[in-house]
Amino acid sequence: MLSEFELIARYFTRPMAAGSRTALGVGDDCALLTPSTGMHLAISSDMLVEGRHFFAGADPFMLGHKCLAVNLSDLAAMGAQPIAFTLALALPEARAEWLEPFARGMLELADRHGCELIGGDTTKGPLTISITVFGEVPLHHALRRSAAKNGDDIWISGSLGDARLALAGYRDELKLDEAQQNLAAQRMHQPTPRVELGQALRDIARAAIDISDGLAGDLGHILQQSGVGATLDVDALPPGPALQQQPSELQRCFTLSGGDDYEICFTASPKQRAAIEAAALACHTPVTRIGSIESQPGLRLQDAAGQPLDLALTSFDHFTS
Amino acid sequence: MLSEFELIARYFTRPMAAGSRTALGVGDDCALLTPSTGMHLAISSDMLVEGRHFFAGADPFMLGHKCLAVNLSDLAAMGAQPIAFTLALALPEARAEWLEPFARGMLELADRHGCELIGGDTTKGPLTISITVFGEVPLHHALRRSAAKNGDDIWISGSLGDARLALAGYRDELKLDEAQQNLAAQRMHQPTPRVELGQALRDIARAAIDISDGLAGDLGHILQQSGVGATLDVDALPPGPALQQQPSELQRCFTLSGGDDYEICFTASPKQRAAIEAAALACHTPVTRIGSIESQPGLRLQDAAGQPLDLALTSFDHFTS
Incomplete structure (x- = not known):
């Protein structure tokens, strides 16, 4: 010993x-x-x-x-x-x-x-x-949760939901074949912290948060601390490579509230779109525009056709789940 | 919930x-x-x-x-x-x-x-x-374990061994009456971090370490990192108020290697004795001179008469005890 x-x-x-x-x-x-x-x-x-x-x-x-x-x-x-x-x-x-x-x-x-x-x-x-x-x-260049502004785009780095899919496989909530399970498990066990992207966004983005407890819940912290609301385009959320092979209803659910993703959700003025795309390219980290910050409080969801969606929003909480 | x-x-x-x-x-x-x-x-x-x-x-x-x-x-x-x-x-x-x-x-x-x-x-x-x-x-004023010098005095703040005595009572290694147990337990549960003294010693003392795993073992880190040895006057070690009421053999053992004391052991040039006494007084924290740093490696123990003592030295280690 x-x-x-x-x-x-x-x-x-x-x-x-x-x-x-x-x-x-x-x-x-x-x-x-x-x-x-x-x-x-x-x-x-x-x-x-x-x-x-x-x-x-x-x-x-x-x-x-x-x-x-x-x-x-x-x-x-x-x-x-x-x-x-x-x-x-x-x-x-x-x-x-x-x-x-x-x-x-x-x-x-x-x-x-x-x-x-x-x-x-x-x-x-x-x-x-x-x-x-x-x-x-x-000094004064940190990305804070409280800095989102009405009219901002909402962005997400990388992809979402594969860690939650892997968990569903381990828990027998879903039947996954071995290749799917292994693909999903990679994102669960080996998340990539978006360190370079975070620094590149310093003077381009406004608010940011990392997604550990699910996008909907974590974005909620930005909304609350910034005193704003948002609409998310649920069908724009980027599913991970394993989750892409699953039915769209499951994709919506796991990208929106899966958890364990360790991607960065951030907001930025629409004027910064080109700068953000360039920063993402330079950092070899894909980014996707997924919605808009609005003055009306609360989080609203819509599908690809712009129709409202009513998904049960659940964020992972260690003491109630 | x-x-x-x-x-x-x-x-x-x-x-x-x-x-x-x-x-x-x-x-x-x-x-x-x-x-x-x-x-x-x-x-x-x-x-x-x-x-x-x-x-x-x-x-x-x-x-x-x-x-x-x-x-x-x-x-x-x-x-x-x-x-x-x-x-x-x-x-x-x-x-x-x-x-x-x-x-x-x-x-x-x-x-x-x-x-x-x-x-x-x-x-x-x-x-x-x-x-x-x-x-x-x-910058450059921190008290480090590696700074002890041959000829330095060795000092200890406060008192030692009461936390170990309380543990012995809880474990039924010893029979303590309720008053003794409570007195000892106070030092175990409510240690006083020597924050003011540590700062006051900055430009007076050389090496320092906090005593969490027992004086002998923790002083050993100073000796090893400074490339020196020491002799400790075991009967000069200050027992806590509860331990003072116990037999001298137990006092020696628990002050030397009790653990959980959170006192500061430090070394300083003999020229600094008056400055150290003054700092201790200003911080309302008693200090006691307990030995000397020597060039010969290893830790030697002696009693009040200067006779060598051979106590089994044990430092608390989380993975071997």
């Missing part, structure tokens, strides 16, 4: 990168970060619990990736550039066969975004992964 | 304080913090798990205090001034009877140190509390 200190040393301590922002990393009472002048520090925490956010026995490499990805997604939705993160980890036991791939999955994604592991905590307990991530965004 | 969002709103969202460093707090994808020029940001994460760090059914007010206190103790050991924290909380259920006193215990301590709750996460799961705390320390 590895001790706590051996475990930290073996899998989570790495040589400090050249050009590092950290004056002191893993191995003291605190890490020391040197923030850049003229920048806000954007900070987000997400906790993932076995049996709640991922299945018992989940692949540790993919889990390591996902835990950091969902945190990077929060930075992306603010337009912040990732710089560092801390990891607090409760583990039933310290097994190298689990820790090695878990650390690798997490640190590979971290390296891709120049995001250093600067500290944390490990303890015995039910498998729980709690990450706090730090990013930088120029 | 409260929803996740109602829960956050009711217990953890507060009006932003005057003079706040946060440009944006709870309720967006990220919190935004505005660091001060010329300062390092000191960051520490601690995770507390029910049944491991605290008993099932622990008093929620005291638990809220303790969870933040152990994090503030890490800032204190770096000489950093607390500014903000995030809270990730897994809960079996959202009960107001538990959440209200938990939030109160945590936020009362936070207010005492001007430390704002700026974000976090709540989810269903086995009771787990993960806090990341942020402080500021002037």
Whole structure:
């Protein structure tokens, strides 16, 4: 059995990168970060619990990736550039066969975004992964939930609903063949945080939020905090590659309120359409225009023909579902 | 049943304080913090798990205090001034009877140190509390584990061993009467982070560490990272008010390796003795000189008469004990 200190040393301590922002990393009472002048520090925490956010026995490499990805997604939705993160980890036991791939999955994604592991905590307990991530965004340029304006376009990055489809397959709510299940599962286990797009949107978009609990519910936070309403073109919502093969009613439902998507929903003036398309192209991240911000409060849904739709809107909530 | 969002709103969202460093707090994808020029940001994460760090059914007010206190103790050991924290909380259920006193215990301590709750996460799961705390320390003035020098005095704040004594009572390792148990338990449940002292020691002390896993083990980190050794005067170690009433052998054992103390162990040049006494007095925090740093590696123990002692040194380790 590895001790706590051996475990930290073996899998989570790495040589400090050249050009590092950290004056002191893993191995003291605190890490020391040197923030850049003229920048806000954007900070987000997400906790993932076995049996709640991922299945018992989940692949540790993919889990390591996902835990950091969902945190990077929060930075992306603010337009912040990732710089560092801390990891607090409760583990039933310290097994190298689990820790090695878990650390690798997490640190590979971290390296891709120049995001250093600067500290944390490990303890015995039910498998729980709690990450706090730090990013930088120029003063007054962060994308906030409260900035949407009447007349704004509503956009979404990437595609929606495949993670929810995979979950339906695992839960036997739907019968999926193996190829479909695997295709859908990829988006569930390996979400791509839209870090580059978020930064590219800084001076183009107005409000933004990352989609973790379902588009309808998360867009609702923008509407509420901006004091506006919206109409969504439900048939414009981009289904993921696996969900595209399903009936249109299921596509509508899972794109609208599936959850676990980690795409960015943002609003921008219609004058910015060309700039947004260019930014998306430069970031190799597709974006789709899916509706409009309106002054009338509430969220309205319409189909491709402009006819009103009445879908039961449900956003995932950890304490009522 | 409260929803996740109602829960956050009711217990953890507060009006932003005057003079706040946060440009944006709870309720967006990220919190935004505005660091001060010329300062390092000191960051520490601690995770507390029910049944491991605290008993099932622990008093929620005291638990809220303790969870933040152990994090503030890490800032204190770096000489950093607390500014903000995030809270990730897994809960079996959202009960107001538990959440209200938990939030109160945590936020009362936070207010005492001007430390704002700026974000976090709540989810269903086995009771787990993960806090990341942020402080500021002037560039190059942080107290580090690696800074001890041959000839330094070794000091400890406050007193040691009462938390370990309380644990021994709860576990029936020892028979304590109710008054003794309650006295000891106070230090276990309501540790006082030495925040003011840590800042006062910035330009006086050299190395520092907070004592969470037992003095001998934690001092060992200073020795290892500074490339030095030490001799400790075991009979100079200050026992807590409850432990003082116990036999001297138990006092030696629990002060040396009890754990859960959250005092600061620090080293300083003998020339700084008067300055340290003055800082301690100004902070209303007693300090005791307990040994010396030496060039010979390893930790040596001696009694009041200067005779070598051979105590089994054990530091608490979450994965081997």
